[in-house]
Amino acid sequence: MSSTAPLDSKATEQITTAAESKHNETQATxxxxxxxxxxxxxxxxxxxxxxxxxxxxSPELPSDEVAKLPQKRFYRxxxxxxxxxxxxxxxxxxxSQMDWSTIYPHYTPxxxxxxxxxxxxxxxxxxxIDLGPQFPESLILGMEIRVQxxxxxxxxLIALREIHKADAYNYDNLGVIRGNAMKFLPNFFTKGxxxxxxxxxxxxxxxxxxxxxxxxxNTLLSEYAYVLREGGVVYTxxxxxxxxxxxxxxxxxxxxxxxxxxxxxxxxxxxxxxYNSTEEGQKVARxxxxxxxxCYKRLPNPDDCE
Amino acid sequence: xxxxxxxxxxxxxxxxxxxxxxxxxxESSLLLLLPELGDVLCQQNVPQPIYINYLETGPDKVLxxxxxxxxxxxxxxxxNELHQLKQQQMPKRLSGISTLNNDAIVCDSLGDxxxxxxxxxxxxxxxxxxxxxxxxxxLTAVVAAQYKNPPKSFLITSDRDxxxxxxxxxxxxxxxxxxxxxxxFVSQIHLFEICKESRLVSGGGEGKLFFxxxxxxxxxxxxxxxxxxEEYLHEFHIKKSSKTxxxxxxxxxxxxxxxxxxxxxxxxxxxxxxxxxxxxxVTLVENTSCLVVVHFTDEAKHAQTIxxxxxxxxxxxxxxxLFVSLDAENDNILTIYKFVxxxxxxxxxxxxSIAERIILANxxxxxxxxxxxxxxSINQLRKRGNNYS
Numbered sequence: 001m002s003s004t005a006p007l008d009s010k011a012t013e014q015i016t017t018a019a020e021s022k023h024n025e026t027q028a029t030x031x032x033x034x035x036x037x038x039x040x041x042x043x044x045x046x047x048x049x050x051x052x053x054x055x056x057x058s059p060e061l062p063s064d065e066v067a068k069l070p071q072k073r074f075y076r077x078x079x080x081x082x083x084x085x086x087x088x089x090x091x092x093x094x095x096s097q098m099d100w101s102t103i104y105p106h107y108t109p110x111x112x113x114x115x116x117x118x119x120x121x122x123x124x125x126x127x128x129i130d131l132g133p134q135f136p137e138s139l140i141l142g143m144e145i146r147v148q149x150x151x152x153x154x155x156x157l158i159a160l161r162e163i164h165k166a167d168a169y170n171y172d173n174l175g176v177i178r179g180n181a182m183k184f185l186p187n188f189f190t191k192g193x194x195x196x197x198x199x200x201x202x203x204x205x206x207x208x209x210x211x212x213x214x215x216x217x218n219t220l221l222s223e224y225a226y227v228l229r230e231g232g233v234v235y236t237x238x239x240x241x242x243x244x245x246x247x248x249x250x251x252x253x254x255x256x257x258x259x260x261x262x263x264x265x266x267x268x269x270x271x272x273x274x275y276n277s278t279e280e281g282q283k284v285a286r287x288x289x290x291x292x293x294x295c296y297k298r299l300p301n302p303d304d305c306e
Numbered sequence: 307x308x309x310x311x312x313x314x315x316x317x318x319x320x321x322x323x324x325x326x327x328x329x330x331x332x333e334s335s336l337l338l339l340l341p342e343l344g345d346v347l348c349q350q351n352v353p354q355p356i357y358i359n360y361l362e363t364g365p366d367k368v369l370x371x372x373x374x375x376x377x378x379x380x381x382x383x384x385x386n387e388l389h390q391l392k393q394q395q396m397p398k399r400l401s402g403i404s405t406l407n408n409d410a411i412v413c414d415s416l417g418d419x420x421x422x423x424x425x426x427x428x429x430x431x432x433x434x435x436x437x438x439x440x441x442x443x444x445l446t447a448v449v450a451a452q453y454k455n456p457p458k459s460f461l462i463t464s465d466r467d468x469x470x471x472x473x474x475x476x477x478x479x480x481x482x483x484x485x486x487x488x489x490x491f492v493s494q495i496h497l498f499e500i501c502k503e504s505r506l507v508s509g510g511g512e513g514k515l516f517f518x519x520x521x522x523x524x525x526x527x528x529x530x531x532x533x534x535x536e537e538y539l540h541e542f543h544i545k546k547s548s549k550t551x552x553x554x555x556x557x558x559x560x561x562x563x564x565x566x567x568x569x570x571x572x573x574x575x576x577x578x579x580x581x582x583x584x585x586x587x588v589t590l591v592e593n594t595s596c597l598v599v600v601h602f603t604d605e606a607k608h609a610q611t612i613x614x615x616x617x618x619x620x621x622x623x624x625x626x627x628l629f630v631s632l633d634a635e636n637d638n639i640l641t642i643y644k645f646v647x648x649x650x651x652x653x654x655x656x657x658x659s660i661a662e663r664i665i666l667a668n669x670x671x672x673x674x675x676x677x678x679x680x681x682x683s684i685n686q687l688r689k690r691g692n693n694y695s
Binding site for chain 1: 416417418436437439440441442443458460467468469471473474477478479480481482483484486487488489689690
């Protein structure tokens with residue numbers, strides 16, 4: 001979810017000329033082959049994780065396969081997605097039916113650990129990977145609507161776990177799912193389950209008639225407030241000033257949220273991570289753009305509400 | 307030839323039957339009728355075809371319509387005439403209407419719920435309307451529920467993506483919870499009371515009824531309608547394939563004849579009537595020539611299947627009478643049943659006199675059946691799933 005990525009993809013399209021089509025064909029084939037190979041690896045991991053038997057509890061790749069970080073260029077996808085489309089998504093009927101063991105390698109329901117931190121529209125996973133070691137005891141989930149981008153994050157996590165399997169911290173508290181958070185958050189999370197929600201560089205949806213598609217609206221904030229616990233925090237960051245003002249306006253208007261001070265932002269480790277770590281954030285920094293941050297605390301429900 | 311009624315509904319006090327027919331040429335009429343005799347209290351042509359309507363009677367008799375041109379119109383009934391109090395243009399196509407205290411609560415296809423006050427206040431610009439609450443999915447219904455102890459109001463909303471949400475009211479930005487269980491679109495939600503407790507029944511694209519203790523957010527029981535409607539299903543209900551025509555033909559040739567076709571059914575309307583022991587839920591599955599009656603106590607049991615002469619367009623229970631609008635020719639567009647000892651029975655007397663009067667009062671005529679407006683759109687809520695991302 002980025003404001004600058006569409007420019008990139010457009011530029012790439014323009015370069016595509018007839019003379020280059022042959023070259024592109026081979027590139028497309030290469031991408032296809034790469035994606036297929038990665039899918040096989042991914043499936044292998046997911047299968048192991050879905051049915052962990054004592055022997056298979058920590059799955060190991062065949063020794064001739066060396067874990068490699070995925071290459072982003074094979075996962076490129078247009079930056080926008082229509083949140084109102086159906087998308088053939090998979091999601092549980094209710095939170096207790098979600099099989100988290102397919103997302104987190106060592107997850108067992110008995111451990112009673114629940115997802116506590118959600119990165120909505122996690123993109124290529126930069127924030128997740130920096131948050132992970134900061135909160136090793138918490139399960140952190142990235143939600144991303146674009147298939148290829150989700151695959152990239154999944155492959156990245158698989159590789160990181162493999163590379164760091166002997167280390168004290170091995171990224172096993174991070175997970176990603178493909179999903180539409182604007183529609184299906186209550187299918188994944190129970191009332192008050194989350195302590196932090198991140199909205200980093202969301203799609204600005206510039207056109208007036210597309211504003212309902214923005215990830216922060218008055219009506220959607222009620223759903224975020226539902227899954228956030230009292231005292232939980234909504235983090236927002238964007239390089240689009242208009243969108244920042246929009247998010248601030250709607251969060252300010254919502255009776256269940258209260259803005260946190262600049263002083264609070266300065267001492268909060270997550271703000272620092274959010275400011276520096278996402279791919280979009282780094283791109284903005286490279287282009288010397290501005291980044292606008294706003295964080296809000298979830299207030300208690302009024303006494304006369306259930 | 308008389309055009310069938312698309313809307314039949316009871317006034318909230320159960321004293322009036324409201325009927326409306328609209329031809330495809332946007333000719334539209336609204337009837338207020340006394341259910342006992344079929345007397346016409348009021349017949350009025352309304353400017354645009356009506357999508358949904360509802361009547362609230364307090365000191366004032368008020369009628370609210372939501373029309374296909376996205377207007378909410380509030381009428382006052384005075385001297386058996388409808389006088390327009392207010393018309394409010396809404397931003398999106400409307401998909402449900404309910405009342406709470408002295409306000410209309412409406413929901414739309416973009417997923418938002420609005421409150422429109424019933425008064426003579428001038429309408430506001432549709433851009434300035436602020437929703438009470440909203441889903442990202444298209445909404446299919448909104449109802450206002452009351453919890454008794456302590457007394458408190460809630461709004462219950464249902465959407466195309468399987469959700470039923472319970473929100474506080476008036477602080478509707480505080481979500482109370484969700485009623486989980488549907489695996490297809492929810493098309494109908496209906497509140498009823500049993501032993502002074504408020505219950506909700508919902509129906510949708512699974513062809514099942516779900517019974518809820520909505521306040522405790524507990525699914526009490528499910529009831530599968532398929533076994534009772536199966537013999538009434540036809541071409542319309544056969545599961546649409548995403549395959550191309552050619553692929554389908556090939557598949558047909560290869561198929562063994564006795565393979566059962568897979569059906570897709572959707573719940574078009576739910577209403578209820580209190581019986582001596584428990585509540586009777588009447589259900590219409592879209593485009594079927596039957597109504598399924600379910601007896602609910604703390605479990606749900608099949609009570610009766612009412613076989614109809616033609617597919618039902620809609621129905622309403624007013625007092626102890628069941629009025630069914632039929633998708634039929636030759637003016638056989640209304641049939642009436644009486645509720646006696648837990649059974650809906652043919653009301654011959656009513657059929658000959660009351661039905662005849664109501665049918666006669668319907669001013670909407672068409673040349674033949676092919677000129678009827680389309681009646682069946684519930685199944686269009688079904689997700690066909692586009693795979694692009």
